[in-house]
Amino acid sequence: xxxxxxxxxxxxxxxxxxxxxxxxxxxxxxxxxxxxxxxxxxxxxxxxxxxxxxxxxxxxxxxxxxxxxxxxxxxxxxxxxxxxxxxxxxxxxxxxxxxxxxxxxxxxxxxxxxxxxxxxxxxxxxxxxxxxxxxxxxxxxxxxxxxxxxxxxxxxxxxxxxxxxxxxxxxxxxxxxxxxxxxxxxxxxxxx
Amino acid sequence: xxxxxxxxxxxxxxxxxxxxxxxxxxxxxxxxxxxxxxxxxxxxxxxxxxxxxxxxxxxxxxxxxxxxxxxxxxxxxxxxxxxxxxxxxxxxxxxxxxxxxxxxxxxxxxxxxxxxxxxxxxxxxxxxxxxxxxxxxxxxxxxxxxxxxxxxxxxxxxxxxxxxxxxxxxxxxxxxxxxxxx
Numbered sequence: 001x002x003x004x005x006x007x008x009x010x011x012x013x014x015x016x017x018x019x020x021x022x023x024x025x026x027x028x029x030x031x032x033x034x035x036x037x038x039x040x041x042x043x044x045x046x047x048x049x050x051x052x053x054x055x056x057x058x059x060x061x062x063x064x065x066x067x068x069x070x071x072x073x074x075x076x077x078x079x080x081x082x083x084x085x086x087x088x089x090x091x092x093x094x095x096x097x098x099x100x101x102x103x104x105x106x107x108x109x110x111x112x113x114x115x116x117x118x119x120x121x122x123x124x125x126x127x128x129x130x131x132x133x134x135x136x137x138x139x140x141x142x143x144x145x146x147x148x149x150x151x152x153x154x155x156x157x158x159x160x161x162x163x164x165x166x167x168x169x170x171x172x173x174x175x176x177x178x179x180x181x182x183x184x185x186x187x188x189x190x191x192x
Numbered sequence: 193x194x195x196x197x198x199x200x201x202x203x204x205x206x207x208x209x210x211x212x213x214x215x216x217x218x219x220x221x222x223x224x225x226x227x228x229x230x231x232x233x234x235x236x237x238x239x240x241x242x243x244x245x246x247x248x249x250x251x252x253x254x255x256x257x258x259x260x261x262x263x264x265x266x267x268x269x270x271x272x273x274x275x276x277x278x279x280x281x282x283x284x285x286x287x288x289x290x291x292x293x294x295x296x297x298x299x300x301x302x303x304x305x306x307x308x309x310x311x312x313x314x315x316x317x318x319x320x321x322x323x324x325x326x327x328x329x330x331x332x333x334x335x336x337x338x339x340x341x342x343x344x345x346x347x348x349x350x351x352x353x354x355x356x357x358x359x360x361x362x363x364x365x366x367x368x369x370x371x372x373x374x
Contacts (some may be wrong), residue, residue, distance in 0.1 A: 006198045013202035018209025025214065047286075047294045057214045059292050060221035063228050064253050065345055068286040068297025074253075102301075103282050103349055105257045113252025115244055123246075123256045128281075128351030165255060167282055167349070168299055 003055070026057045033080070033172075037183045039083075040075040040164065044171075047071070062113070072167035078159075080186040086162065088116070088154035090191040091143040096184035097136060101169035103127050106140065108152055109161045116160065118153035125150060138184075162186075214265060218291045225251055225292050226264075230345035235265045235279045236272060238346070240364045243356070257351070257368075259360040263344040263368035267337055273371040274344065278306060282349040286311075289339045296335050310335050311371070312344075344368065 035042045046055045047069040059066060067074050078090060079085055098104050107124035110116050115123045125140060131150055132138045141147040144156040154160060164183065218224070228251060240261045241317040244254040254260065265272055276285060284299040285308060298308065310333040313321070318336055348363045350356040 002194075006194070010198050010202040010205060013199070014209055017203065017206035019213060021206070022213040022217070025210075026217065047297070049293060049295055051293055053214050056291065057217040060218040060224040062253075063225050063251055064225050065225045065251055065286075065292070065343070066290065066294060067352035068284070070284055070297035070302075071284040071299055071347070103351065105255055105349075107255060107257070109253060113254075114223030114249050115246045115256060126257045126349070126351050137353065144260040146329040163253060163255075167284070168301060 024059075025054050026061050031068070035075075037075070039079050039081055039186055040183045041077070042073050042075045042171075043134040044069060044073055047073070049184065063111070072165055073169060073171050074184060074188075075164045075166075077162045077164070077186060080188045082188075084182050084188055086142075086160050086186075087188075087191070088142075088157035088160050089144055091141060091147075091189035093139060093141050093187045093189055094184050095137065095139040095187070096140075097182055098127070098184060099166060099169060099171045099182065101127075101166035101171070103167045104169075105163075105167075106152070107163045107165070108142065108154065109163060110157055111161065113161075115154035116153075116157050118155045120139050120151075120153050122151075122153055125152060225288070226290055229262055229264060229343065233262045235266050236269075236369055238263050238366045238368045240360060240365070243360075246365050255347075257350070258347045258349050259356065259363045261346040261363045261366055263346070263366075265337070265342055265344060265368070267312070267314050267317065267340045269357075270370060271311055271367060273315050274308070274310050274312055275367040276308045276346050277362050277365055279348040279359050280355070281283065281351045283308065283363075284347050285310075286345045286347070287335065287337070288343040288345065289337075290341045291339075292343075295338055309333065312337060314340060 035044055043055055045051050046066045086092060104127045105124055108116055130138050140150040140152050142152045142154050144154050232250060238261050241250055244256055278300045286294055287296040288294055312335045314337050346360045346363055346366055350359040
């Protein structure tokens with residue numbers, strides 16, 4: 001009987017830890033070769049044949065079509081610069097410069113990767129429509145209510161995700177954190 | 193003491209379960225990009241996807257500044273020819289296997305002046321091609337597919353929302369299908 005209990009326990013424990021670890025890895029999208037720059041995270045290998053099994057499983061589950069490495073790179077931010085989750089009821093300022101790229105786009109998504117409804121019908125900015133200072137720096141304010149300048153409506157959602165996509169850019173697998181590429185900062189302002 | 197041995201065995205088995213499930217997941221997934229697009233696209237033809245809106249999206253995390261068209265390919269019947277007109281700002285073509293792995297990507301900078309034109313086939317079909325005709329490979333872009341089925345995503349950027357109709361129109365005139373008879 002001890003043997004039977006032991007075997008049953010072993011199998012149950014193995015199934016629980018194994019499946020639990022898979023669920024964790026896949027739903028959080030952990031992969032090898034991630035590039036992290038402040039709050040921004042990219043998986044440049046997911047756009048090539050050197051994609052690792054974890055990233056492949058995560059993509060199969062989410063249903064995304066990743067950008068190809070020769071096309072561009074996508075950075076995602078779920079928190080601001082100090083690690084607070086991005087809250088649509090607060091004012092968040094995105095400012096600074098972007099790495100060299102022919103075009104970039106910034107898009108605001110809900111936690112499931114859908115667009116957030118708002119009265120303006122604006123879901124992001126492209127590099128061509130962003131108003132810049134003379135030194136090339138720009139400022140985009142993400143807030144539930146209208147702001148002067150580049151205003152990206154947050155729709156007041158509890159949590160959102162920002163995607164900064166660089167098209168035809170040199171940023172890739174070999175990019176080193178903070179040295180080769182400067183990404184815009186995210187700073188939280190007034191919160192109700 | 194005995195329990196420690198059981199625990200170690202359990203942890204080891206758990207590791208195996210973890211690795212096997214991670215490796216098996218892409219093949220077992222029913223909600224991956226290919227499955228989501230299978231009903232909305234035609235095989236070996238270009239389908240312009242609707243722009244994502246807050247109410248509906250075909251795929252998560254689509255870039256709303258881009259028009260996207262899909263050619264869902266099956267090379268079992270023979271090679272395909274792909275012709276994509278270039279738009280003003282930025283156009284790219286990305287090739288995905290059935291499992292969603294990118295195996296080739298090209299953008300307008302790497303292509304000709306007015307359109308991206310390429311022939312798309314499996315390694316076996318390419319080998320057969322070289323047997324029965326003189327291929328002038330220099331002026332022909334040939335992409336080899338590692339799998340018989342998969343997706344080709346054509347993306348074109350509208351730098352400003354007002355340009356989206358024109359960009360969608362251009363992308364809608366892209367062609368993906370069997371090569372015309374010589």
